[in-house]
Amino acid sequence: MIETVVVTGGGTGGHLKVADAFIDELFKRGINIIFIGSSNGQDKFWFENDIRIKEKYFLDTKGVVNKKGFGKIASLFNIFSKTIYCLNLYFKYKIKVVISVGGFSAAPATFASILKRDCNLYIHEQNSKMGKLNELTSKFATEVFSSFDDNSLVKDYPVSNEFFNSSRVREKVKTIAFFGGSQGAVCINDFALKVASKLNEMGIKIIHQTGKNDFERVKNEYKRLNINADVFDFSKEIPLKMSKADFAVSRAGASTLWELCANHLPTLFVPYKYAASDHQYYNAKVLKDKNLCFLQREDELSEDYFFEALNSDIHKISIELISSINPNATSQIVDIILKKS
Numbered sequence: 114m115i116e117t118v119v120v121t122g123g124g125t126g127g128h129l130k131v132a133d134a135f136i137d138e139l140f141k142r143g144i145n146i147i148f149i150g151s152s153n154g155q156d157k158f159w160f161e162n163d164i165r166i167k168e169k170y171f172l173d174t175k176g177v178v179n180k181k182g183f184g185k186i187a188s189l190f191n192i193f194s195k196t197i198y199c200l201n202l203y204f205k206y207k208i209k210v211v212i213s214v215g216g217f218s219a220a221p222a223t224f225a226s227i228l229k230r231d232c233n234l235y236i237h238e239q240n241s242k243m244g245k246l247n248e249l250t251s252k253f254a255t256e257v258f259s260s261f262d263d264n265s266l267v268k269d270y271p272v273s274n275e276f277f278n279s280s281r282v283r284e285k286v287k288t289i290a291f292f293g294g295s296q297g298a299v300c301i302n303d304f305a306l307k308v309a310s311k312l313n314e315m316g317i318k319i320i321h322q323t324g325k326n327d328f329e330r331v332k333n334e335y336k337r338l339n340i341n342a343d344v345f346d347f348s349k350e351i352p353l354k355m356s357k358a359d360f361a362v363s364r365a366g367a368s369t370l371w372e373l374c375a376n377h378l379p380t381l382f383v384p385y386k387y388a389a390s391d392h393q394y395y396n397a398k399v400l401k402d403k404n405l406c407f408l409q410r411e412d413e414l415s416e417d418y419f420f421e422a423l424n425s426d427i428h429k430i431s432i433e434l435i436s437s438i439n440p441n442a443t444s445q446i447v448d449i450i451l452k453k454s
């Protein structure tokens with residue numbers, strides 16, 4: 114009987130949203146949760162005041178991949194010392210199960226799970242191309258779950274039920290949503306402002322998530338254009354915002370991508386071009402190959418392509434999105450984890 118589970122990982126919203134799904138499921142089952150993340154990145158913002166989590170540790174860890182020379186050595190030493198710290202925690206709490214959702218925040222707690230011999234490591238890889246940490250640690254994992262891998266025991270993504278519950282089949286574009294991922298995307302913000310007046314003339318309403326850094330500028334631009342759009346920097350009510358929209362323009366971060374599918378919302382994806390191994394492009398390409406979305410690289414993003422997409426058969430795409438993902442992936446994954454441990 115597993116009493117306490119460690120959930121680790123984070124950095125950005127995509128990883129943290131999946132961590133949140135696991136925390137929710139474990140909490141419902143009366144299992145104690147220890148969260149181990151980083152003090153750098155968004156981990157504290159998401160979980161610092163979360164009452165579902167029994168113990169929280171935000172360690173001072175940073176990414177190693179883009180560092181060189183002394184910086185790399187210092188980061189590696191830092192991860193090593195934090196790994197020992199986690200290992201001591203595991204002995205204290207008799208930890209036998211660690212769930213990693215990846216990202217640099219996950220490194221020490223994941224390495225510690227490998228060093229503790231009676232501990233099982235489970236990994237959820239969100240993207241179509243495996244992250245560096247998961248590449249390194251997955252061979253030590255008891256199981257790796259991924260929606261892009263045919264060998265995964267559960268292929269559906271851990272999307273929260275709210276996105277399924279508020280889903281509907283779209284008929285006609287009356288409202289458009291622009292989503293920039295957890296941090297916002299200047300290129301999507303600029304594109305939205307470029308097409309806003311035409312959308313307004315067409316009677317199409319605009320919902321726009323800008324990200325924190327670009328919020329004031331975008332809000333003021335809509336004001337200058339005299340357009341009454343629903344503009345916000347970050348919202349906990351994304352399911353509601355999505356359900357109101359009939360079409361979306363979005364980054365192709367994995368969590369957002371599968372939430373859009375669960376909501377049956379036809380989307381034009383504009384992948385973040387600097388994502389590791391171009392994974393956002395390949396995330397969206399899996400849907401594009403099945404004609405379930407529109408896809409354009411940010412350097413090629415054109416108004417013509419966008420308006421053509423708006424005028425296409427979005428009803429058909431919306432219907433076909435119904436079978437692209439099933440609910441309850443998180444509970445299926447947790448069932449497997451508890452059975453194997």
Ligand SMILES: CC(=O)N[C@H]1[C@@H](OP(=O)(O)OP(=O)(O)OC[C@H]2O[C@@H](n3ccc(=O)[nH]c3=O)[C@H](O)[C@@H]2O)O[C@H](CO)[C@@H](O)[C@@H]1O
Nearest residue numbers: 125126127128130239294295347348351366367368369388
């Ligand atoms: C720049 C970068 O490297 N981004 C990565 C990051 O994306 P990013 O952090 O943007 O992640 P995703 O798009 O996958 O997910 C964002 C999550 O935040 C939520 N949300 C977003 C906006 C908002 O206002 N409110 C809100 O709650 C969304 O509903 C979603 O659940 O992690 C993803 C999952 O590993 C990767 O696929 C992305 O490539």
